[in-house]
Amino acid sequence: MTNPMPAPEVEYSDPLDDIRERDEAMPREASSIELKGLRKQFGKDTVALDGVDLTIEAGEFFTLLGPSGCGKTTLLRILAGLEDPDGGKLLIGGKDVTDIPPHRRSVNTVFQSYALFPHLSVRDNLAFGLRMRGESAVERQRKVAEVADFIQLGSLVERRVDQLSGGQRQRIALARALVCEPNVLLLDEPLSALDAGLRGQLQVELQRIQKRLGMTFVFVTHDQDEAMVMSDRIAVLDSGIIQQVGTPSEVYEHPVNAFVARFMGHDNLFAIQRSADDWVDTDLGRLQLDPAQQRVEQQGWLLIRPETLELGIEVPPGYNRLEGTVRERLYRGSRIEYRLDINGATLMAVASNLGQRLHAVGDRVTVSVCPEDLVRVAA
Ligand SMILES: Nc1ncnc2c1ncn2[C@@H]1O[C@H](COP(=O)(O)OP(=O)(O)O)[C@@H](O)[C@H]1O
Ligand SMILES: [Mg+2]
Structure with a gap:
């Protein structure tokens, strides 16, 4: 009988360790969203949303796609609580939030205009929301460092926003929304002010960030190529009515009507x-x-x-x-x-x-x- 060989003590380094560590650095909860018969009218004649029924899964990259004036921003503003619907219900994470004010919803928004403070440093911009919420200096510092690392803007944190390029500003705006740890992130045409090259780069980057965080993203665009390249699913809107909901290939290859077909190009x-x-x-x-x-x-x-x-x-x-x-x-x-x-x-x-x-x-x-x-x- 021979003795069994002792197992060699070799340490394997897993190439995914680096990524896993990052994933653990910013774990995020995701919420589902349910809209039931949501209606919004401005004045007598403008029906911005005409009975919207929609379910968005937790952790989904979901895009609202449609021409200018079809109701995309109105829908996002209702999700954020910045606009009250005239009818219907809104559930976030299974809870009815129709009458819950914006600051008590776990939702944050990234706007096309960035809405940053130009004269403040990146660090102070990132810490602003946390300061408003009364978080301690220690917590603010920890969270800002974490998000800056996550979005890879470490070297920019001391710079003033007015010294940054458009692409850098958009990444800061994203970081500022993420630092508050929302369960849902709303993005209203955040890339449309950027030139084509940078835009393509940020489309890929945003999609990767969303997948790594596992957070629910509701993204708004009027650009069908952008919608197809980034989204898990797309809702095509026209005149406040959802025309079709589906994966990019479903909507592109099997549009349900002529409007969707033409809008998909x-x-x-x-x-x-x-x-x-x-x-x-x-x-x-x-x-x-x-x-x-x-x-x-x-x-x-x-x-x-x-x-x-x-x-x-x-x-x-x-x-x-x-x-x-x-x-x-x-x-x-x-x-x-x-x-x-x-x-x-x-x-x-x-x-x-x-x-x-x-x-x-x-x-x-x-x-x-x-x-x-x-x-x-x-x-
Ligand atoms: N505050 C408002 N007052 C009056 N009309 C509005 C207001 N906000 C949006 N609308 C109208 O509602 C419709 C939908 O607008 P919006 O949601 O901004 O569309 P989108 O973001 O798809 O371009 C448009 O006809 C717009 O003019
Ligand atoms: Mg809009």
Whole structure:
């Protein structure tokens, strides 16, 4: 019999330790939000919210998306308690807070305008809310240091806000909202004043911070790309009414109506003239559908996403074939956009720029359309 070998004493370092430590540094509670028949009217004629029913899960990155004036800010202000609804109920963390004042809700807001004190240091800006709440100097210092570390602005804390760039100011505004440890963070178009590059960078950063904190974020934007890249789910609003709630891919690939489709950036919508379960007639001609893919029963519109079309190849079996002419070609670098004329109707197509021969204006092209990619959309 041989003695079993003693286990070697090796210390493994887990590359995730660093991240875990950070996660433990700022644990946050998250709350769910429930809106039931929420209504808000300004004056006699302006119905800002027309009966909003919505459930936001705890820890979700949830986005309110819609055009200017559709009621996004009003909804956020009601969540914050800065505006009273005319009807309906609001529950945060399962509790009815409809009549609870703002300072007694565990909710904080980041505004587009930052709303920082320009002449104060970053440190004093971050400590302001804690001071108003009467927290001790020791607590203030600890929490400010923690949040500054979390958002990685350690080297900026002594600077005055008016000496910072727009992107830095927006991160301070975020840190100032987080330092008060809300269960829900509301963000009203916080990135729309920034230039495109910085905006893209902060979109990724904000999303990472939200995931690390596990906090509920309600984010407002009018930009569908921003909504898709950041959100777990999106609610599309029009005139105070929720049109659709879903994941980015649900809302983009299966918009429930023409408003949502157009707002998500779709151009290829064709009025359905006649239809059966597995085909539709439009200005493009008759197209075969996959009946299993269809959600909408009524007449309405046919949506064709430009990126699903294939140009100038052998038409695969079972695909629809369209013949047309290239009317316009837009060179976008990574992709090429074509405006095609099909039987007098305009169809947009997009192809990745893989370096093969491009189709020229005036070329006759064959377009392959997979039945599974055709979506019927309500009017
Ligand atoms: N304090 C107010 N007084 C009167 N009308 C308002 C007020 N706040 C918002 N509105 C109106 O309510 C509608 C929704 O506004 P808002 O919630 O700010 O939209 P969004 O943030 O989506 O642009 C708009 O028609 C707006 O003019
Ligand atoms: Mg607004």
